[in-house]
């Protein structure tokens with residue numbers, strides 16, 4: 001399997017994650033793109049109707065993936081140099097988002113511009129009647145995220161957020177193992193995302209890196225934390241944290257910790273789930289992405305013997321970004337919300353919002369806003385599970 005390049009490393013050919021269970025199962029049984037189906041539609045029959053807005057470091061991978069899937073209609077970037085490097089011919093080029101959004105041949109847009117522009121662009125796209133897949137985070141404030149989710153619901157449009165790890169086969173497998181009780185009772189989760197990354201002036205590391213970890217932890221546990229505390233440091237640019245450590249407590253007693261940093265001379269994307277029977281380690285850089293350790297061994301023995309006792313878990317070779325893109329296409333066809341829809345993202349933003357408030361009060365324990373206050377009129381479904389009470393989206 002190709003290594004997933006999230007924020008951790010630039011890549012000219014970005015591999016693909018997504019977690020529609022259906023898409024994942026489709027991919028498991030049909031590894032060849034030509035033979036993929038979206039619902040009852042063969043993928044080859046899906047029209048070219050996607051426009052990717054923002055063809056930078058991450059966006060070019062999305063351009064390539066939707067291109068490979070035969071659904072790319074247009075690419076839009078305000079930087080002409082970016083457009084020059086994009087495929088052309090059947091693919092239109094736009095230098096202004098207004099023109100791209102006015103194109104009647106474009107029915108859905110994929111937004112991969114800097115996070116600070118997400119709110120305005122997503123709102124404009126939804127108002128223009130387009131379905132939207134936006135890179136994480138949906139917005140840089142909870143309030144803006146709530147407005148976008150309301151706008152999408154009001155217009156019957158698909159709103160999906162690119163929390164790509166939710167579509168990573170190792171994370172999907174880990175979720176299945178937790179749900180099946182293979183690790184026993186989950187007691188503690190710890191996730192690190194460390195790297196020398198580009199400085200983003202508009203958002204701190206919490207909003208830049210931690211959406212991935214928050215989304216994964218909420219998905220794995222299927223519940224929202226009661227409270228968060230977060231501390232950090234700003235070393236490169238005053239007032240913009242480069243490092244944060246966040247801790248969470250859940251109603252069931254589970255605790256979780258997220259450490260994100262752009263001040264590391266090496267890359268690490270590693271998540272550890274400690275269960276009452278087994279511990280599982282997801283390591284994006286390791287040859288075996290998912291390994292479990294029997295708890296008896298690591299409780300009674302040295303760390304080195306625990307390491308040797310690790311059992312690699314087989315995962316499929318689905319590229320997460322491809323799975324993610326297929327989940328979006330599937331949503332467009334079925335009009336069913338994807339797993340990482342806007343409402344799911346609000347849960348992520350609620351947690352980030354609590355972390356941000358705690359960060360500004362030097363780590364004070366801060367309540368996570370109850371979902372009922374932010375999602376009036378919506379029933380709350382289990383995380384990572386489609387809420388069957390959700391209305392079907394307009395076609």
Ligand SMILES: NC(=O)c1ccc[n+]([C@@H]2O[C@H](COP(=O)([O-])OP(=O)(O)OC[C@H]3O[C@@H](n4cnc5c(N)ncnc54)[C@H](O)[C@@H]3O)[C@@H](O)[C@H]2O)c1
Pocket residue numbers: 005006007053054055056057058059076077078079082097112113114115117121135136137162163164208
């Ligand atoms: N899922 C992941 O693992 C992952 C990894 C990296 C980046 N991202 C996300 O992808 C997004 C883009 O990040 P990046 O690193 O590719 O940034 P980037 O700066 O490399 O690329 C952004 C591109 O958007 C263009 N752009 C900016 N404003 C625009 C507008 N209004 N209309 C059209 N084009 C516009 C820029 O010219 C640039 O080409 C961010 O939201 C980031 O959070 C996600």
